[in-house]
Amino acid sequence: MTGDALAAGFEALITGVTVYKDKVPSTPSFPYVFVVTNFPTVAERSNARSVLARVLKSRTQVVGLTGASVRIVAQKLTDALEGKRPDVPGWVLGSIESVANEQPMLPDEDVTINGQHPLYQPFDWILTGSQV
Amino acid sequence: MSDGTAELRAFATNLGKVAGSAVKDVDAVLKKGAQNIKNEMQADVSGSPHFKGMAGSITYDSHYLPGRARYVIGPDKGRRGGALGNIYYFGTSRGGGSGDIDKPLRSEEPRTMSALEALAERWAGQL
Numbered sequence: 353m354t355g356d357a358l359a360a361g362f363e364a365l366i367t368g369v370t371v372y373k374d375k376v377p378s379t380p381s382f383p384y385v386f387v388v389t390n391f392p393t394v395a396e397r398s399n400a401r402s403v404l405a406r407v408l409k410s411r412t413q414v415v416g417l418t419g420a421s422v423r424i425v426a427q428k429l430t431d432a433l434e435g436k437r438p439d440v441p442g443w444v445l446g447s448i449e450s451v452a453n454e455q456p457m458l459p460d461e462d463v464t465i466n467g468q469h470p471l472y473q474p475f476d477w478i479l480t481g482s483q484v
Numbered sequence: 485m486s487d488g489t490a491e492l493r494a495f496a497t498n499l500g501k502v503a504g505s506a507v508k509d510v511d512a513v514l515k516k517g518a519q520n521i522k523n524e525m526q527a528d529v530s531g532s533p534h535f536k537g538m539a540g541s542i543t544y545d546s547h548y549l550p551g552r553a554r555y556v557i558g559p560d561k562g563r564r565g566g567a568l569g570n571i572y573y574f575g576t577s578r579g580g581g582s583g584d585i586d587k588p589l590r591s592e593e594p595r596t597m598s599a600l601e602a603l604a605e606r607w608a609g610q611l
């Protein structure tokens with residue numbers, strides 16, 4: 353029933369793709385999803401100031417060597433997360449929602465693999481819930 | 485004795501006056517809000533040891549359409565350091581993205597909403 357358990361439950365939904373959590377290794381396997389999930393912060397309080405709801409925010413970077421691979425992995429990621437409701441003991445949870453960030457797919461010019469720059473696109477997610 | 489026609493004409497005249505200045509009034513509120521958001525974005529990035537050089541690239545532009553006022557705020561890629569904006573806010577293929585692009589908007593929202601409510605009350609008093 354901790355915030356860490358909630359984050360772990362969220363990240364466990366991302367399957368079927370290579371996932372790196374918190375840190376990307378020096379020689380990653382492409383394509384991949386890099387995920388960083390925050391501790392759930394307070395989203396709503398009662399009049400007596402007790403915590404009613406918390407919101408978990410997560411950012412996923414979908415990274416590939418081609419635009420097509422980014423789009424394919426992004427689809428898998430979306431299928432795994434959008435609208436899903438993880439089952440985490442101690443929490444009553446809503447559905448995961450993507451948050452529009454309007455950030456386009458871009459080349460990472462600081463990284464070169466076989467003479468080309470990998471492409472990446474960030475996707476942001478939120479999940480609201482209450483501890484029981 | 486009145487049949488209400490004179491009152492209706494006066495109401496329509498006042499409504500026309502309010503409508504005529506509405507976009508301008510709303511624009512003034514939004515412009516102030518855009519300025520505040522820009523200032524907070526600049527202050528936030530100025531506190532970053534790696535990205536403070538892009539603070540001057542954060543600007544706002546107005547986009548007007550008939551009956552509508554809109555502002556776009558953020559790093560301008562045409563200015564020095566502006567190309568770092570997406571890295572500061574969204575990271576790279578290896579993570580990062582320490583800037584919170586929503587924070588200045590969250591700070592400003594109550595102020596702008598309050599100013600718009602005051603504007604609506606002023607309009608109501610003119611009818």
